Amino acid sequence: MSRRLVLEELIRSAPISQADVVRRTGLSRATVASVVTELTAEGRLVTVDGPAPNGRGRPPRLLQPHAGSGVVAGLDLGHSHLAIAVADLTGTLLAETRTPMNIDASADAAIDTAVTSLQKMLGELAAGGELGAPKSIVIGVPGPIDSTTGQLRSGTVLSGWVGVQPAEEFSRRLGQPVVLENDANLGAIGEYTYGRGRGIDNLLYVKVSSGIGAGMILNGELYRGSRGTAGEIGHVQVSEDGPLCRCGSRGCLETQSSAEAALALLRQTHGPQMTLEDAIAIVRAGDPGAVRLFTDMGTAIGRVVAAVSANLDPQLVVVGGPMVDDPGPLLAGITAAVRRYTQPYVSSQLVVAGGQLHQRAGLLGAVAMATQLATAP
Numbered sequence: 503m504s505r506r507l508v509l510e511e512l513i514r515s516a517p518i519s520q521a522d523v524v525r526r527t528g529l530s531r532a533t534v535a536s537v538v539t540e541l542t543a544e545g546r547l548v549t550v551d552g553p554a555p556n557g558r559g560r561p562p563r564l565l566q567p568h569a570g571s572g573v574v575a576g577l578d579l580g581h582s583h584l585a586i587a588v589a590d591l592t593g594t595l596l597a598e599t600r601t602p603m604n605i606d607a608s609a610d611a612a613i614d615t616a617v618t619s620l621q622k623m624l625g626e627l628a629a630g631g632e633l634g635a636p637k638s639i640v641i642g643v644p645g646p647i648d649s650t651t652g653q654l655r656s657g658t659v660l661s662g663w664v665g666v667q668p669a670e671e672f673s674r675r676l677g678q679p680v681v682l683e684n685d686a687n688l689g690a691i692g693e694y695t696y697g698r699g700r701g702i703d704n705l706l707y708v709k710v711s712s713g714i715g716a717g718m719i720l721n722g723e724l725y726r727g728s729r730g731t732a733g734e735i736g737h738v739q740v741s742e743d744g745p746l747c748r749c750g751s752r753g754c755l756e757t758q759s760s761a762e763a764a765l766a767l768l769r770q771t772h773g774p775q776m777t778l779e780d781a782i783a784i785v786r787a788g789d790p791g792a793v794r795l796f797t798d799m800g801t802a803i804g805r806v807v808a809a810v811s812a813n814l815d816p817q818l819v820v821v822g823g824p825m826v827d828d829p830g831p832l833l834a835g836i837t838a839a840v841r842r843y844t845q846p847y848v849s850s851q852l853v854v855a856g857g858q859l860h861q862r863a864g865l866l867g868a869v870a871m872a873t874q875l876a877t878a879p
């Protein structure tokens with residue numbers, strides 16, 4: 503447990519002084535000292551010189567996980583993109599790409615493209631030398647993962663993926679195991695490790711995209727629920743006799759407040775060709791109808807976030823996804839509703855903010871999780 507806490511702190515904050523590791527982990531100085539000695543002897547940790555205070559005097563000694571001992575890979579598959587990153591074991595990115603891709607049409611084609619692109623990236627990084635296979639690979643997908651089977655709960659989100667076993671398909675093509683994870687969960691880990699949520703152990707990450715999902719960090723750990731579907735706030739019912747949802751229920755939050763729902767309404771007033779990029783552009787330009795729509799969607803999402811916050815008492819709600827600007831009407835709607843529908847005691851402590859990592863949150867979360875898996879004792 504102490505080893506894991508120290509390693510996680512190093513990955514999150516390196517280079518970091520031993521005193522800061524003591525402060526941030528809450529472990530005793532003696533415990534941290536013995537773990538550091540152990541990790542150094544195993545070659546998993548090196549000591550580097552930090553910048554001298556005021557540019558003079560003895561530079562502080564800082565700890566850093568050893569970078570030369572392997573790489574990890576993170577992938578983020580979205581409804582319209584494929585993003586890939588390779589990092590060293592400290593979580594420092596070595597390469598990153600993001601390309602537009604329709605993954606819904608064919609799972610087979612999407613998996614082939616993802617595997618080929620990752621192998622090309624690894625080949626380029628090795629540059630003729632020996633890089634070795636990634637120590638771990640984490641792949642984010644836009645749907646809930648059933649934790650009893652490790653599989654995407656097909657049919658709920660990705661129409662072209664019904665019956666496909668993505669973890670097995672990736673493993674077979676790559677010749678090594680992979681870990682599948684829900685995209686909102688990875689967004690939460692990304693913002694917690696590298697972004698707005700650094701150092702905040704109780705936070706919600708809400709992703710507003712084609713669907714709506716939340717990732718929860720509780721007491722510094724990702725919370726997945728008993729079967730992996732915790733945080734599916736897009737399927738909270740907000741209207742008893744609302745539109746049918748792809749999940750089989752009616753009047754779910756995402757039938758009225760997702761990108762799909764926004765486009766369905768905007769196409770009636772602004773023309774059938776409207777894309778999500780167009781919608782975001784007219785909101786930024788101040789189009790009154792579009793601003794009203796985004797604000798109302800934010801209000802509906804905020805009511806559900808308020809209920810979740812009343813239950814979980816988080817310190818921070820980070821809102822991510824392509825439609826969210828900070829400041830912007832969607833975030834303003836969410837913030838106002840959270841203020842209005844939580845008890846004053848909860849809302850006075852709770853910060854609602856846009857993400858710092860923007861569209862990279864899921865990818866960086868995949869890298870962070872892969873780094874944790876690769877360096878776990």
Ligand SMILES: [Zn+2]
Nearest residue numbers: 737747749754
């Ligand atoms: Zn639903």
